[in-house]
Amino acid sequence: MKLMTTDIKNKVLKSMITILGKRRKEIIEANKKDLxxxxxxxxxxxxxxxxxxxxVDGMIQSVTEVMEQEDPVNTEISSLTLDNGLNIINKTAPFxxxxxxYESRPDVTIEAAVLAFKANNKILLKGGKEAVHSNKELVNCWHMALAENGLANDWIQLLTLNREETQAFLKNPDQKLDLIVPRGGERLIAFVKEHAQCAVLISGRGNNFLYVHKDADWDKTVKVIVNAKTHKISACNALDKILFDAQLPDLEKKLKDLNAVLKEEGVKVLVDGEVAKVLTEEQVxxxxxxxxxxxxxxxxxxxxxxxxDTAIEKINTYSGGHSSTIMxxxxxxxxxxxxxxxxxxxxHNASTRFTDGGQMGxxxxxxxxxxxxxxxxPLGLKQLTxxxxxxxxxxxVRV
Structure with missing residues (x-):
């Protein structure tokens, strides 16, 4: 694969920023068809x-941020000259x-493509059928940006395949694949791992835990739990499980207080057998x-x-390995x-909602x-090399 200069990559991204702004109406109209x-x-x-x-503003911001980042390709990682005179240099390279x-999220069509492109990779975007109109319009914008700068459309491609066609493609792709990232639930991940013929990088389920230690500050704890659970329920970094230490002072009162706060926020609370002794009206x-x-x-x-120790054991047994908090x-x-x-x-003493590329810098x-x-x-620009x-x-010669 030919390495592009940083200048040409950034020119494409600059074109894309302009095109997204100009075609805002068309993008939103295409999305309305999906909705x-x-x-x-x-x-x-x-x-x-x-x-x-x-x-759309967020998409433009994402492209702008990546355009302004340093090119991650061809960066020297290490350099060593051996006694035999060999000079060995390790550098970053595209995949x-x-x-x-992925499913549903049209903004992934922008974020995934801008990262892959700036890291000098071609990318195949297999979005879900529920976002087909949105994704077609967004990839059309990408193709316009590529064409403006004399590059072929095959740098960024949209695949509109059904399940059977996707399975066939994974088993026998019509082009060389170097890495597949399934972004979704366990069924999707298992499906890809079963059929793929190349490396698969897992973007797994959330199922995030928060443990309330016996020395937790209660006001901080309630604030963090409410944010982690209710701020955005569709995010993979949202909170699902809350574990209380049996030695927490005023345990019964705090369980009842938290339950009341969560119910006021519209959260359905399920409980295990021990907590059910206190929260007697909740589903066990x-x-x-x-x-x-x-x-x-x-x-x-x-x-x-x-x-x-038992909290750690439970989290390591059941969580998705995404995000975990101790209060x-x-x-x-x-x-x-x-x-x-x-x-x-x-x-430590913070919401799981910060496990996000933008929030983690x-x-x-x-x-x-x-x-x-x-x-x-988070798989950002540097991680796509x-x-x-x-x-x-x-x-x-070796002797």
Missing amino acids: DAFNKEDRAMYDRLVVDDKK GTIMII ISDNTIWYEEFLAMQCIIGMTDNV TEDKEAAFAFMQQVDSAAVY VGAELAISTDKLHHRG TNKYYVFGDGQ
Whole structure:
């Protein structure tokens, strides 16, 4: 794959910024077709599908931020000259062709493409059928920006395949694929892993936990829980499970207070057997597999743990490995929790809603990786490169 100069990449992005502004009306009209055809009962999915003026402004901002970032390609990682005279330089390099499979969110069509393109990768965008009109219009904008700068459309391609066609494509793609990022639920991830013939980077479920330690500041705790649960239920960084330490002072009162606050916010509260002894009117969970579920809804579970160790064990058993929080004024307990919990992001006294490229200083993101190779957490511009060794010699042979 030919390496483009930083200048030509940034010219394409500058064109794209102008085109998004000029075609704002067409983008929103295309999105309206998708919204009119969508079943609004799935609130989380509907929220993700909406494109309004604010969303278009966000798209423009994402492209602007990436344009202003340093080019991540061809950056020297290390340099070493061996005793035999070989000079070995390790540099960043593009992946090649990246495929992303996602549902509902048309803004991913902008964020994924701008990141892949600036990192000198081609990208195949496999959006969901629910956003087909929006995605077609946005990719049309990309093609206009590419054409203005003398580049071919194949740098950014939209795939409109059904499930069977996607399966066939994964098994026998018509072009070389170097990386696939499935951005969705476990069924989608399992489907891609089963059929893909190249590397798959997992952008997994949220199912995020918050643990209320015995030394938690109660006012902070309530504030953080309400934000993490209700701020945006469709986000993968929303809170689903709350664990209380059995040694928390005034435990019964605090359980009742939190329950009242959550109900006032419109959150359905489920409880385990121990919490049910206090919150007697709430629905008791009957099947422990619900601890694995990501709700994407105004619903949460409140459970009880004996101490920080049992909280860690429960989180590591059931969470999606995305984000976990401990609420405590005990810094030692917080540090132990953060070291031992197996999540991409671990928090002390803060909402899980900050696991986001923009909020973590990464800027636009392709996804939140819950994988451990080659990166974990927000996949920003720098994370869309791999590496290559350049070895310079003068006739050396191995003996």
